Amino acid sequence: MSGALDIATAVLLVAGGFFCIVGGVGLHRFSEFYQRTHAASVTDTAGAGLMLLGLMLQGGLSMVTLKLLLVLAFLLFSSPAIAHALVKAAHGHGLALELEIEDERGGDGDAAG
Amino acid sequence: MRLGVLLLLAAVWLALSGPYTLDGWLIPVFGLVSVAFVWRLYLALERAAGGGFEFFRAAAWLRLPRFLVSFAVKVAAANVHVTKLILSPRIELHPRLRRVTASQKTSFGQVLYANFITLTPGTITLDLRDDELLVYALDAESEADVMDGSMDRDVLRIEGGSN
Numbered sequence: 163m164s165g166a167l168d169i170a171t172a173v174l175l176v177a178g179g180f181f182c183i184v185g186g187v188g189l190h191r192f193s194e195f196y197q198r199t200h201a202a203s204v205t206d207t208a209g210a211g212l213m214l215l216g217l218m219l220q221g222g223l224s225m226v227t228l229k230l231l232l233v234l235a236f237l238l239f240s241s242p243a244i245a246h247a248l249v250k251a252a253h254g255h256g257l258a259l260e261l262e263i264e265d266e267r268g269g270d271g272d273a274a275g
Numbered sequence: 276m277r278l279g280v281l282l283l284l285a286a287v288w289l290a291l292s293g294p295y296t297l298d299g300w301l302i303p304v305f306g307l308v309s310v311a312f313v314w315r316l317y318l319a320l321e322r323a324a325g326g327g328f329e330f331f332r333a334a335a336w337l338r339l340p341r342f343l344v345s346f347a348v349k350v351a352a353a354n355v356h357v358t359k360l361i362l363s364p365r366i367e368l369h370p371r372l373r374r375v376t377a378s379q380k381t382s383f384g385q386v387l388y389a390n391f392i393t394l395t396p397g398t399i400t401l402d403l404r405d406d407e408l409l410v411y412a413l414d415a416e417s418e419a420d421v422m423d424g425s426m427d428r429d430v431l432r433i434e435g436g437s438n
Contacts, residue, residue, distance in 0.1 A: 181354065199399055261371060263373075
C-alpha cells in the first residue's frame with residue numbers, strides 16, 4: 163500500500179522536475195521576452211503543481227497536506243499576477259512584440275507610446 | 276461578512292502556526308497581531324475595490340470542484356503543448372495578439388478569467404480595460420484555447436458574489 167504511494171510520489175516528483183527543467187530550457191530557447199514568460203509558466207503550473215501533489219500523497223490527510231494545498235493556492239494566485247505585471251510593464255514601456263497576427267487596435271496602446 | 280473574514284484569517288493562522296497549548300503568551304500575541312494586521316489590509320483592499328468578495332456563498336463553493344477539474348485539465352493540456360514547442364528541434368512560433376471580451380459582470384470574475392488565461396502556458400493577459408482583455412498567444416493552438424470561449428464559460432459558472 164505504502165509502496166504504491168511511494169511510487170506515485172516518485173513519479174509525480176520526477177514529472178514535476180521534468181517540467182521545471184523544460185521551463186528552464188524554454189526560457190533559454192525562446193527568442194524574446196514575451197515568449198520566455200510562457201516558458202516560465204510551465205515551471206509555475208506543471209512543475210510546482212506536480213511536485214506539490216506528490217508531496218501531498220506523502221502527507222496524507224494531515225496538517226502538512228493542508229499547508230501544501232495553501233502553498234499551491236497562493237502560487238496559483240501570485241504567479242499569474244507576477245507574469246501579468248512583468249509583461250504589462252514591458253508592454254507599457256514600449257518593448258515591441260514580434261507578432262504574426264494582430265487584432266486591429268491590437269498592440270497599440272496609449273500604453274505603448 | 277467582515278467578521279467572517281476575521282474568523283477565516285484566525286482559522287488559517289491557527290492551522291498554519293497555531294499553538295495547541297496555552298502555556299506561553301508570546302506566540303498567541305504574535306498571532307493576534309498578525310491576524311489584526313492582515314484584517315486591516317483586507318479592510319483597506321475592500322475599500323479600494325468598492326466592495327468585498329463574498330467568500331461564504333455556498334453556491335460558488337459547490338461549483339468549485341467542477342471548475343478546478345476543468346482548470347486542471349486545460350492547464351495540463353496547455354503544458355503538454357508548450358512543452359512540445361520547447362523541446363521541438365526547430366522552435367516555430369506564430370505569436371499573435373488578440374482582443375478578447377470578458378463576459379463576466381464582476382471585477383472578481385474578470386480578474387479570475389485574466390489569471391486563468393495567464394496561468395495557462397501559451398497565453399498571457401497583457402492588459403484588461405473595461406471588459407476587454409488583450410491576450411498574447413504563442414501560436415494558433417494556444418490561441419484557440421482562449422478564442423473558443425470555454426474558459427470564459429468556466430469562469431462565468433463559478434462567478435458569484437459581488438463586485
